[in-house]
Amino acid sequence: MVIVRHSLGVLFTLFSASGFAFDQYLLKSIEQFDEFSHVAVERGSIFSCPSRTEECLIQQLNENVPLDNVDLFLKVSPGLIKPRFSTEIDGVRLDPDDELILLDYLMEGRSRILFEGKYYRWKVPRSFEKCAEPDNDLRYCWAELIRPASIERWMYVEQNHYGAYWVPWEYIEVLD
């Protein structure tokens, strides 16, 4: 099953089958990738899904493979944060028992947060070091990081000879 939902102008695809953990997101993120129109698979493996598990592995690549259509996705294994105290942000009441899902970094210090079915753009710690100091910054440290988010970049590629497949970003060579 594939659930597609639109939020904040970004396409989220939540995979709950095909070998993916239910709590992993694929975030389409093509804004910066638009600058790179010509790429090739430099080395490594190609996969039938954005997972390095054996069941997704299609084959190893031994030579550069030019790509016809490409798209860049972020695979996000969500993190977890909790409010350190009861408070209110952007009109949302938050309590220490609440669990906030930490997704990707949106720049300018803000992260995408999923809470009770809605997405927010809040400043929260993404690393344990961020709020380690006693005089930590309340802009971020109103929340406690319980589990960091893990993000990998994958490219979805369509190529006549191989069909459609997934390639980890580090296997990609930018040609222009």
Added chain:
Amino acid sequence: MGYGYVSGNPLKWTDILGLVTFKPGPSGADVTGLQEEITKLYPTIDSTYEDLGHDEPVITSGTDSHEDKPGSLHNDGLAIDIRGNDKDESDNKKLADELQSRLDTQYGDGDYDVIFEDKPEEYDMLDHIHIEYDPDVPPTMREDMNNVKGDAYGYCPA
């Protein structure tokens, strides 16, 4: 990438205070809509770069190019980006830390947020230091924090 200095084409650059030697970015960063909360920082930013031995800072983004980012303080004239792609990660971090320290000292903790936006390697050309006026820790949040008994979270009682 054509990212050399372009001081000969300051199409939209306005040195409001007449004090600094900032240069606009390659496409002419739009600084015309920046508010005083940002423009008053120019001398501090300029002296920080000079004191740390770097060339004059270059604003690469002001009120431009953030229309597609709802909630960005760039859209309100309360944020600027300064070029970081001409420095390595270590220098950018030192600059960001020093700027944060000086702005905290000069204007009080919590008014300004300085962030080194460190892009992945292949996007190094987009590295920059983001400075925004963001005093939006609501007073109620500080009260909320102070109502927490003990120091379980490592906070110093106010």
